[in-house]
Amino acid sequence: MLLHSLNLPVFEFEQATGWQIKPEGACKGEVCIPLRGQSGDTLQVQQLAQDMNLPLVAEASEQCWALGPESIGGRTLTTALAADMTLPDLEGNLFSLSSLRGKKVLIYAWAPY
Secondary structure, three states, X not given: OEEOOOEEEHHHHHHHHOOEEEOOEEEEOOEEEOOOOOEOOEEEHXXXXXXXOOOEEEEHHHOEEEEOOOXXXXXXXXXXXXXXXXXXOOOOOEEEHHHHOOOXXXXXXXXXX
């Protein structure tokens, strides 16, 4: 989820992630993760990310953070490097993703099914 503050209202976190904040911690189904130092209606994102082992990436110049999904069971990306691919652009010229290596890139994929 994209954030513009490191203080996150509990209801926004719950709506965006499916986790419920309870006295025993963050819970989803039968899984509960204890949270340290969290109380009230606002979550401290840096502590939350540490407690839940969620990736937290910052773009300080834009005051923007991305809080990644949970990785229960160890199924998560181990790197932010995308596999190289070469596809035609709108003019039919071949374009390789690797030509952007070292730059921040957003890949948007869409399928009509």
